[in-house]
Amino acid sequence: MLQEFVYANYATFIIAAFMVIFLITNTAFDKKETKLFMRAIIFAIILVIVDSIEWYAASMKEPGMLRIWMSAIGYTVRPLCVLCILNIVVRNKKVKKFLMYLPAVLNAVVAFSSLFSGIAFSYDENNQFVRGPLGWSPFVVTGLYLFILIIYSVFYFKEKNYYEALIVFAIVIAAVMSVVLEMIFGKDGLINVTIVISVTFYYLFFHTQTFKRDHLTKVLNRRSFFMDAEKHRESITGVVCLDLNYLKKINDGSGHDAGDTALLTLTKVIGKNLLKDCYLYRTGGDEFAILCIKKNQNQIEEMIKAIKEEMSKTSYSCAMGLAMCNNNTEKIKEVLDKADKAMYEDKMLMKSIVKESNAQ
Numbered sequence: 001m002l003q004e005f006v007y008a009n010y011a012t013f014i015i016a017a018f019m020v021i022f023l024i025t026n027t028a029f030d031k032k033e034t035k036l037f038m039r040a041i042i043f044a045i046i047l048v049i050v051d052s053i054e055w056y057a058a059s060m061k062e063p064g065m066l067r068i069w070m071s072a073i074g075y076t077v078r079p080l081c082v083l084c085i086l087n088i089v090v091r092n093k094k095v096k097k098f099l100m101y102l103p104a105v106l107n108a109v110v111a112f113s114s115l116f117s118g119i120a121f122s123y124d125e126n127n128q129f130v131r132g133p134l135g136w137s138p139f140v141v142t143g144l145y146l147f148i149l150i151i152y153s154v155f156y157f158k159e160k161n162y163y164e165a166l167i168v169f170a171i172v173i174a175a176v177m178s179v180v181l182e183m184i185f186g187k188d189g190l191i192n193v194t195i196v197i198s199v200t201f202y203y204l205f206f207h208t209q210t211f212k213r214d215h216l217t218k219v220l221n222r223r224s225f226f227m228d229a230e231k232h233r234e235s236i237t238g239v240v241c242l243d244l245n246y247l248k249k250i251n252d253g254s255g256h257d258a259g260d261t262a263l264l265t266l267t268k269v270i271g272k273n274l275l276k277d278c279y280l281y282r283t284g285g286d287e288f289a290i291l292c293i294k295k296n297q298n299q300i301e302e303m304i305k306a307i308k309e310e311m312s313k314t315s316y317s318c319a320m321g322l323a324m325c326n327n328n329t330e331k332i333k334e335v336l337d338k339a340d341k342a343m344y345e346d347k348m349l350m351k352s353i354v355k356e357s358n359a360q
Helices: 002-025 031-058 065-089 097-113 137-158 162-185 190-212 222-231 247-254 256-273 297-311 332-359
Strands: 121-123 129-131 236-244 278-282 287-293 318-324
Touching (some): 002 031, 002 190, 031 065, 031 190, 065 097, 065 162, 065 190, 097 137, 137 162, 222 287, 236 256, 256 287, 256 297, 318 332
Antiparallel strands (some): 236 318, 278 287
């Protein structure tokens, strides 16, 4: 019995153990995000233990309360594992938590009601499993959460967060396959290892994004700019430099929270007007850059115009400069310097217009 348990769950426990160690020792993540990942791993471990005890209880000749309790807990925890992943996916979204948790709560009520009613499951005198009228509730609730995950993967794709969209979609496919295989073969355990592996790969994605993206704005950072510039050097047609005006004045006068709000407003406006195959980077405190791939000058200038027009509707403004890549031999640093120079010329022009306006 012990040998079979270790053989069946060794890999799952090892991966889960390493994940717990990483989560405890990694201070780069936000505490909220760490808790979300930790919760998912803990529920997966609980499910492994519960399924193993239930499997042991199934070998007995007569049904007992041990198997019934383990089945009720297993019915409850299964959808919770997927719900934990959903919580990670919607971490930065405005969602009604009550509505999100309601299906899991109802499923738990159904599961534990079976302790005395058999509404979801029961066991006959030979200790054989009997599915009740609501016996498919954990699969239905799990399926609902997986469907919501697909919806959010589409949202991420539309937000141009292609990598996270792909990972979420892959998790859904893996989870669906594990549930289907459990239903076909009448065995438990696949969803456990699927959840652990999915959370681990999601965590690795987060870990890489921590070093690729700016902590505040979540846009790509300076290091990513030069890496991507090298990666796409033959396809880059233009570079745009941006500078948020009066950030120091905002920080000194209203505090750094106000400065952060200004930066977030700028990145939101840029993101809304960013063309496909154009990528935004934070290259300094108040400085940003856009790499434009396979875009002509008119397209980029229209994008710049749209960004400036929308920024004029806010309390902030930004200076922008464009430099086109004339040939593949021109180094990206040279193009960046040209765009930076054009941006400062735009900044000087904006200041002179403000002075003339004030003088009048």
